[in-house]
Amino acid sequence: MYINLSDLKEIGGRKQVSLELEFHDLEFVNREIEIEKPIELELEIFNTTDSFVIEGKLKAELILSCSRCLQKYSSPIELNISEDVLKSEMEDEEELYLDEIVVDNIILSLPMKPLCSDSCKGICPECGQNLNEAECDCEIEILDPRLAKLKDFYNEDE
Ligand SMILES: [Zn+2]
Ligand SMILES: [Zn+2]
Structure with a gap:
């Protein structure tokens, strides 16, 4: 214009x-x-x-x-x-x-x-549920692959 x-x-x-x-x-x-x-x-x-x-x-x-x-x-x-x-x-x-x-x-x-x-909960990375609307039953474990290896290492050691 x-x-x-x-x-x-x-x-x-x-x-x-x-x-x-x-x-x-x-x-x-x-x-x-x-x-x-x-x-x-x-x-x-x-x-x-x-x-x-x-x-x-x-x-x-x-x-x-x-x-x-x-x-x-x-x-x-x-x-x-x-x-x-x-x-x-x-x-x-x-x-x-x-x-x-x-x-x-x-x-x-x-x-x-x-x-x-600001308080938006986002969506579940597993099932895509909008977590503002409802909860889902997914168990989300965010594991760093390097930490996972360490965990195995200590488990073997025991
Ligand atoms: Zn949002
Ligand atoms: Zn989910």
């Missing part, structure tokens, strides 16, 4: 923009990120000599996949935007292209390991 800047020609001028951006889902390093509702933007744009400075807030509701239980969950975000768009890098000084700014800011805000909740 473009913001029309034809009314912001004067250096030192500023303009308030509030808009909703209907966004397609993002794909980022093989992670699909769904965006549920239109993204809300409240921005202020300043015209400086070399650039347009954009400051304000972005609100969105993302659907992420939990890295432990793999369930999708909704994650509302609210970000502060602070960008400096160089005029020399704009195709047209009367049009400000917003999509890149929005996508970059959302991607930067993503958690490395998204969790549906």
Whole structure:
């Protein structure tokens, strides 16, 4: 989406923009990120000599996949935007292209390991049961192979 800047020609001028951006889902390093509702933007744009400075807030509701239980969950975000768009890098000084700014800011805000909740118990590595929903009867023994050998060694020794 473009913001029309034809009314912001004067250096030192500023303009308030509030808009909703209907966004397609993002794909980022093989992670699909769904965006549920239109993204809300409240921005202020300043015209400086070399650039347009954009400051304000972005609100969105993302659907992420939990890295432990793999369930999708909704994650509302609210970000502060602070960008400096160089005029020399704009195709047209009367049009400000917003999509890149929005996508970059959302991607930067993503958690490395998204969790549906801090106490998420994940899934059982044996049967795949979501342990947040029910327990399973698997006995999970995580044995380090090096320790297993040591154990045999001591057992033989006895
Ligand atoms: Zn989870
Ligand atoms: Zn299990």
